[in-house]
Amino acid sequence: MPRRLGKNPEIYNIPAHLSFVDALAEGVIARFGSDPLSLSQVMILLPNRRAVRSLRDAFLRHSNGKSTILPNMQPIGDVDEDGLIMGGGTLFDDLDIKPAVPTYIRQIILMNIIHSWYDKSLEEKPENAACAVLAQALGELLDQVQTEQISFADLEEIVPEQYAIHWQETLKFLRILTEYWPEVLAETGYMDMAVRRNTLLASLREMWLENPPTFPIIAAGSTGSVKATSALLEVIARLPKGMVILPGVDQDLDDGSWDAIEDSHPQATMKHLLDAIGVDRIEVNSWSGKDEDRDHIKTRLFREIMRPAQTTDQWRDLKWKPLDAMGNIRQIVTPGTREEAGIIALLMREQLEKPGKTAALVTPDRMLARQVAGELKRWDIEIDDSAGTPLFNTAPGIFLRFCAEMVSEKLAPIPLMSTLKHPFSAGGKNIGDFRDRVRKFERYCLRGVRPAPGINGIEMLFKHESAADDDLTNWWFDLSQIIEPFANLFQKKNADFGEMLSAHIEMAEKLAATDEVSGDTVLWKGDAGEEAAKLIEELIEAAPYLRHFKADQYSALFDQFMSKVTVRKKYGQHPRLNIWGPLEARLQHADLMILSGLNEGIWPPEPSVDPWMSRPMRRDFGLPDLDQKIGLSAHDFVQTASAENVVITRAEKQDGTPMVKSRWLSRLHALIGDDHHKADSKMWLHWYEGLDRPDQPINIEPPKPTPPVSSRPRELSVTRIQLWMQDPYSLYASKILRLKKLDDLDQDPGAIDKGVIIHDILADFMGSYKDHLPDDAEEKLIEIARKYFADAIDRPTVRAFWWPRFKQIAKWFIETETDRRKTMKTLLTETEGKIEIDVPLGPFKLTARADRIDQFADGSLSIIDYKTGLPPTLRALKAGYAPQLPLEAAIAIKGGFSLLPASTVSELSYWQLSGGEQAGKITPFNESKKIDVMDESITAYEGLKNLVVTFDHDHIPYLSSPNPLEKGYGEFDHLARAKEWGDV
Structure with a gap:
């Protein structure tokens, strides 16, 4: 017993089925509320600031509209809180103590x-x-070591x-x-914050031991998980006017089970606290004074669910039916988190139909909380997660992160456009004009392969003809002046964090400024802006301690510093709907409590891995087992699940991954069975899916555009004919609507780029050495290739795969070419040709660009197409699905190549250039393959003529994928809405 305090400990219990703050407020008013002034003399110590806010609201609810001076409510601090502050008024004025280290x-x-x-x-x-x-x-x-x-x-x-x-x-x-x-x-x-808190609490304890206060002091809601708090509660319980009120002590658990309690049990911390105070749980009084509150049916249910494993054999001898306690506890199991969020929103929306009734979602899953808030917007209900939003995900936080990443990534297209397209970006210009320039800049400069790094790389883009626009050039110059000071700091080997932070913020403010509003006004406004400004102030204060670090780490470091900052709205909360975390929900109830995310790893959460101490090391050192957090989480669950009206939800899968139900639900189902949720789950899932289910399904028909003949193309290349045959809609979109797919931002060179580069290399080489091969032909080919690969060689894909494979291709090509020139000669490479096809509505022009045309000794031609992918099969060629080379042959036969007279074609040949294990392969179609090239070319020519005549009628539509089996990916499939009406 503490010295000089002879009073027996005065400890009370508010059972879990009651709303703790409401019961506390009622009891305080009943004891001290007869005189308005006496209520103001009461000091109430609560676990944290959130509990203070909740109790303040409870007093307002129970004051019956009377003007009331509220008690002095102070947060005593809790191990779960970041800002552990003991509000003692003037009690610490004479205490010489260092400030807590920021x-x-x-x-x-x-x-x-x-x-x-x-x-x-x-x-x-x-x-x-x-x-x-x-x-x-x-x-x-x-902190943990000092707290313990x-x-x-x-x-x-x-x-x-x-x-x-x-x-x-x-x-x-x-x-x-x-x-x-x-x-x-x-x-x-x-000094360390935990040490400072311990010192303050110890000083307060000593003060009250020496001079017990004359005013009532109530410590309420704390489980005593912090040793310094536990020691203070021991004194408060014995003060002349002191009281300790505990949340949900189980006074009727049998002694054997009570003794067997481990850290993961919800009663564990309160058991330790009662032992420290020296009080048996049967000596704990009822705060309400009503004995019937002590053994409520829900208290009995959760006592059994949480019973230590050693005594679960007592389940067989229960004198009551656990199922009787489930009358106001519903369970809903959903296929996934989307359905879980939707049903929760529906439950909350239903509660608004009941006058004056409230609802609260309680979950540790912040992503689920955001999904529920999103679902509620379908009814124009705005609700905020009271646990707050990470600054990381707010507009100011995102903008600051994007600014740092943009410069750290040397103005790579994606981070650059992410920053410039952020709603805050205006660069000191009119917002509308700035966004117009950004869109133009993106289209003409940044689409396609990544430019060279930095400001210089962007400036090089303006030398390109399509970007040669004085207005856009001037706009970029002004923007680069904003970015350059910060970008220059990334060139330093050893950077100063404070210098970089100042340059970062200066750039962000200039970028956020408009022609009418300063950047600081835009950036630091609102709750999120205030938190961002506070973060920057704290980082500026800390910056002198970080003088030397790698500049390229600034963005990642800034992100890490921001990651723990949370933004909570001061105003604008919904009056009847709430989203609470388990910590704040344990002391308050709504009319409907929805407990969600009841899966292992979410509730209870996985114990975090400590990179500095293994579990055995923690045990040997004397730190609490990580299971203590499971016990605190279990206490939160019992406190919230014991409310009058409860719905428990869980999803069977999260992001496609099967989930394991919470251990507490497994315990519950072991008591009552696991099939009681099925009817409720089915009903609510049906209602939720019905929100978006149309009354009458609409059958989507494939598009059938029929443009007038005058708008239909009268000229196509041979490469477009195959597209016309397989997917007329794509031809309609590209040639008639004149739509062109934009290149991706920061686009990796793809198969088409690879094919173009290799075609250009071989054309250059063959043009340089048409009549003879040099002795070092392979080296010459590699030398030419270096020039064409130069712009893309820094790409990992190109350096690791394309270039080594091209070296293999070069070796194979020279060997093949050396043998081939013994019997054949190359006439033309990359040569253009055209013919006109006479049809009733006027001539149709067919064009081609042949990769290569060789001549046999008998004067007949071999038309060659280089393929970096797979060549067409013999079946496809005979069926007419690969008309390119047969049509090129038709052009050659009719003398359509300007540098070549009309000739006989005896071979069509595909040269597959893969650079793999077999670097190259020639697939010839000729007489040896029972292919008469002349006949195939005539067939292809006549087939094209019939196709032209067919489409020369207004009523013939350009169908999307009329034969899907012969069509691959189409870049206009999304425009044709192909996934809505059939398989693509």
Whole structure:
């Protein structure tokens, strides 16, 4: 018993089936509310700020509209909170205590220490961003050790030889760090936040021991998971006017089970607290004074669900039916998270039909919370996750990240356009004009293969004719002046974080400015803007501690610093609907509680992996087992699931991955069976799917455009004829509508680019050495190839695959060409030809560009097509599905190639240039393959003539994929909406 306090501990319990804050407010008003002034003299200590807000709202609900001076409510702090502050008014005025070390200063100091350690250990040093993650985890470990009030000297008791070499090295580092850490921190004039909190709570404890307060002090809602808090609660319980009120103590669990409780049990932390205070749970009083509150049917149900494994044999002897407790607990199981979010939104929407009723979604799954908020928008319901939105995902956060990434990636097209297309970007110009320039810049400059890096690379694009626009050039010049100061800092070998941060923010503000509004006004407004500004202020304060780091790591490092910042809306919450995290939900209830995400790894969450201490090391050091977090999570679940009206939901799959239901649901189903959810699940899924199910399905017909004959093409190349035959709609889109697919941003050179490069190389080589091959022909071919590959060689795909394969092609080509020239000669390469086909509505022009035409000794021709992909089969050629070479033969037969008289064609030949195990392969179609090339060319010519005549009628449509089996990917399939009416 604490000295000088002779009173027996005054400890109360508010059972889990009651809303803790509402029951607390009622009890405080009943005890102290007779005199409005006496209520204001009461001090209530709560676990955290969110609990303070919830209790304040509860007092307003229970004041019956009267003007009331509320009690003095203060957050005592909890291990789960980042900002652990004890509000003691003037109690600490005489206490000389250092300020808590700011988060980023400590993280950067720890980063520097980790860097130095890796330098000395000669191990591969992690990048700055990875070091920041390690430093954050190390800071959390320091907090845990200090929170548990463990001496770092106890590290000496851990025997390194028991662990793997990696952990031995880590242990050595921790011993060195913890020996010098207090000294390092003292030099900064700060102290660790956990130590400071412990000091404040210990000082408060000592003050109240020496001079017990004369006003009522109530500590409510804390489970005592923090040792310093537990020690303070021990004193408060014995103060003359002190009370401790616990949330959901199970006073009727049998003694054997109570003694068997482990850290993963929801009662574990309160058991430890009661042991520390020296109170048996049967001595805990009911806050309401009603005995019937003590053993509510839901308390009994969750007592059995959470019963220690050693005593589950007692389930066989239950004198009551657990199923009776399920009257107001519904279960819904959905196929996936989309359906889960939709049904939750539907449940919340239904609750609004009941006058004055409230609903709350409780889940640790923030992605699910965002999905539910999105689903509610179909009814124009705006709801915010009270756990907040990561600054990372807000407009200011995204813009700042994009700005850093854009410059870090040397103005690569995708990060550049992501930044310029952000709603904040205006570059000091009129917003509309700026966006017009951005769209034009994207289309004419950035589409296609990535330009050379940096500002100079972009400026080189303006030398291209299509981008030679003075207005656009001037616009880019102005923009580059904004970007350049920040970009120049990335050239430094050792960068200064503060200098880079200042340049980053200066660039972001200039980029966010319009011709009417300054950039700081745009960037820092609203709740998210304020949090972003606060982050920047804290980083500027910490910047002097990070003087030297790799500049190219700035973006990743900035992202890491931002990753833990959360934005919470101050105003605009929905009056009746809420989204809560489990921590804030455990102390309050809504009329409908929807508990969602009940899958393993979500609720309860997976224990986080500590990179600095393994589980055995934590145990040997005296740190709580990671299962303690499971126990706290279980307590949150019991507190929320014990509400009057509850729906529990889970998805069977998440992103296609099967999920395992929560261990607590498995326990529940072991008691009552696992098929009770099926009717509710089926009903709600049917209703949700009905929201988007049309009353009358609409059958989508394939497009059948019939443009007038006057608009139909009268000239096509031989390569377009196959497209016309297989997918007339694509020809309609490209030739009649004149649509052209834009190149992708930052496009990797594809198969078409590869084919073009190889065609150009071979044409150049054959043009240079048409009549004879040099002795070093292969070297000459490689030399020519280097020129054509130059612009793309830095691409990983090109360097790793294309170039080595081309060397194989070059070797094969020269060997083949050497043998071929003994019996044949090359007449033409990359030569153009054309003929006119006479049809009733006027001539139709057929054009071609032959890769190569060789001549046999008898004067007949071999028409060659280079293929970097697969050549057509003999069946396709005979069936007319590969008309290109037969039509080129028809042009040659009719004298359509200007440099070649009308000739006989005896061979069509495909040269497959793969560069693989078989570098090249010639597939000839000639008499030896029982192909009469002259007949095939005439057949192809007549077939084309019939095709032209057929389409020379207004009523003939340009169908999409009339024969899908003979068609591959079509770049206009999306325009034809092919997936809506058939298989593509």
